Amino acid sequence: MLQVKCFTFNPISENTYVVWDSESRECAIIDAGNSSPAENEELQGFIQQENLQVKHLLATHLHFDHAFGIRFVAQTFDVPLSAHRGDEFLLEHFSRQAELFGIQAGSAPSPIGKYIEEGDNIAIGEYTLTTLHVPGHSPGSIVYYCARAGVLFVGDVLFRNSIGRTDLWGGNFNTLIDGINKKILTLPDSTVIYSGHGAPTDIGYEKDHNPYI
Numbered sequence: 619m620l621q622v623k624c625f626t627f628n629p630i631s632e633n634t635y636v637v638w639d640s641e642s643r644e645c646a647i648i649d650a651g652n653s654s655p656a657e658n659e660e661l662q663g664f665i666q667q668e669n670l671q672v673k674h675l676l677a678t679h680l681h682f683d684h685a686f687g688i689r690f691v692a693q694t695f696d697v698p699l700s701a702h703r704g705d706e707f708l709l710e711h712f713s714r715q716a717e718l719f720g721i722q723a724g725s726a727p728s729p730i731g732k733y734i735e736e737g738d739n740i741a742i743g744e745y746t747l748t749t750l751h752v753p754g755h756s757p758g759s760i761v762y763y764c765a766r767a768g769v770l771f772v773g774d775v776l777f778r779n780s781i782g783r784t785d786l787w788g789g790n791f792n793t794l795i796d797g798i799n800k801k802i803l804t805l806p807d808s809t810v811i812y813s814g815h816g817a818p819t820d821i822g823y824e825k826d827h828n829p830y831i
Contacts, residue, residue: 620745620767622812625661628653629721630683633814634661635771638670639743646674646742647695648762648771649814650687653724658690665695674740676747677701678773679756680708680727681786682715684814688727698731700740702751704758706730708787715787734760747771750801754794755782761802769810770821776802776811778819781830798831 623636628651638645645665652661665672672695677684680701685708688699708715709730713723734740736751740762747762755774759782762771774782776798784791807822824831 620742620764620769622769623664624812625652625657625664627651627657627661628683628686630719631815632683632686633812633816634687635812636661636664636670637742637747637771638668639745642743643668643670644673644741644743645670646676646740646747647672647691648676649678649684649773650675650691651684652687652690658687658694661687661691662694672697673742675699676734676740676760676762677705678761678771678775678814679759680705681756681774682708682712682719682721682723684773685709685712685727686723689725692728692731699728700732700734701730702735702758702760703730703733704751704753704788705756706758708756708758711787752794752797752801753788754784754790754792754797756786757788763805763809768806768808769812770802770805771812772802772814774814776824776828777813777816778811778824779828781828795831803831 632651
């Protein structure tokens, strides 16, 4: 079974996900937003408690609130950051991003160690996450879809009853809406959506209730 644990971290209440195969115990950490020693300890403690092997450190995008914990996870579990090249410039402006929200960011995240492109497949035990490039919230926004488990990790592309903001660096409203319609809403209605902030939803619900789409 593919299992999902959500942690809500940092001053922006960002969702960090640990996703694992219950048989192999292989896992991916998606959007490491842990930003304090206590949050680092909470995340590491869970990994150790569940006897998980961290195989991937994945980013849906690289806005600062999704990147606080990248360096800690990369160094602690000896795993490179996987992200889309389109968001690489955001790492260079990590501190500036945070300052715009009145937050002191601390040390910069580790650089991208592996570039992800549309259609890449990422193995977690017997499960596969397929990547879809859905820019508009950021140029390099990636969503991760597991057809077998019926789950989709979307970062800040789509939320329950809302969409990601498009007024940040590299954002574009029309591009975002086009990507949502063509690449997300075409998936099965039962697909569970895990967003970068807030509660889970599903595609059927968003089709019926989301005023933006």
